[in-house]
Amino acid sequence: VPSSTPSVVVDPPALGRLALNLITIGSQHRLEDILDECVRLGITAVSPWRQHYEEAGVAHAARAVCERGLRVNTVCRIAAFGAADTPGAWQAALREGYRTIDEATELKAGFVTVTGGGVAPASKDVVAARKRICDGVEALLPHARAAGVALALEPLHPMTAADRGAISSLGLAHAMARELGDGVGVLVDAYNTWWDPNLASEIAALGPRIVGFQVSDWLIPTTDLAFDRGMMGDGVIDLPGIRRMVEDAGFHGLVEVEVLSKRWAACGLKDVLNTVVERFTACC
């Protein structure tokens, strides 16, 4: 672990609440280098997508995280049910889901993120996509419960309902979580939900069902529907206000920075992480 002084002044207790979703970092870096840099800055938790551990293997990644005293907040993501409108696609989605739960178990993640998937294009049926997401999570639930891994339904922004995830509101995620029962929670992502006219009341109603909270910012203009999120402070989202809502609802877990952005992914590792830490302290 490098012993150099961090380039930004940070409040260690505040940083103890920070988790870094690794999608924020470009794919040009080794996992170990990213983790070392997290340790250097005082970041204590990370969240990988499969791409971050697939090549080296999940056992290797779990060891790399553990050896550094880090922990895994969530594993991203279960996302194949929505469009799985053939028996073959459905079976593949189930296998993928089991595998993700197993990987999360090995990584000792708190929960698996379920974005669910989009619409089967030919069907033009978003209601059927939502039903499949619900059915898929129900099918995976005994395995997740046995492993002690929560499944977190994440409402995605409605602009990604067609092709990424059709759980398009906190209200829908809540209704699904209620129906599915024990072991299913909701992940509140400020970027995906800030526009919701019922934001405050829906977050309050979720209460203990909130298992995770993510931050990034909405840029004006936004030039890509998936990969142009802003760093906290660069956009129009009242992040401290939404954080208060989730904390008033009883959530006091990690605040995860997840900035899907082609621009930030193209930046150097230290630049991105220094900015994450600085903005987390100043803008969240």
Add this chain to the structure above:
Amino acid sequence: VPSSTPSVVVDPPALGRLALNLITIGSQHRLEDILDECVRLGITAVSPWRQHYEEAGVAHAARAVCERGLRVNTVCRIAAFGAADTPGAWQAALREGYRTIDEATELKAGFVTVTGGGVAPASKDVVAARKRICDGVEALLPHARAAGVALALEPLHPMTAADRGAISSLGLAHAMARELGDGVGVLVDAYNTWWDPNLASEIAALGPRIVGFQVSDWLIPTTDLAFDRGMMGDGVIDLPGIRRMVEDAGFHGLVEVEVLSKRWAACGLKDVLNTVVERFTACC
């Protein structure tokens, strides 16, 4: 009026329900040429934005529409209140609103579309933007009522909440319309609302408050947040299903085609209009 045979076979009664929002057509054409082409194809109603009549003047445009036996469905749009967080901007938004109502009156439009406007960026306060939209419509309402022009609140897609319009759901539009009272309705745009988990129940609840219905399609992928809508049939929206919902709710007015698309706007006038008519008949 040209007497050439339309290039597509259309059902005249079905086309009697079609209105063409002129934003669907590129800005390289003269208003008269667009209107002539509408007449040739059997389209009986159009909806201009200010850019379509500003240069020639609204009186000239009103005459051009009237002379051809066409009518105006709506005038787009009142959109400056959301971000008007200074007294100067507020007064400008009010003046702009009065002017749009006067233009709609001269054009004999059924209603004026109110998208309201986005968030004042520095404020990061979408709730305040919505309050300003409500206050602005309330201030304009006596003038609109006296003119006999309805004001139609249009929920825009949440991806445009920051910079175009912060009425982000049918439920919010309905609550605002209820609060504002007589002379205020809701415009249901399938593109903006198809993802809403409460779509069916919200449309049913709106009932007689629905004053307009617009169609276009959601493309996969979508490459621009405002100007990459698809022509009906090219995307994943169940347009006949949503049309049934608004008709079951009691709406039997015009079905307006509004395709904001850089690609379609770059096409020739006849190509676009032939496609509009063909797809309207086949896919809506």
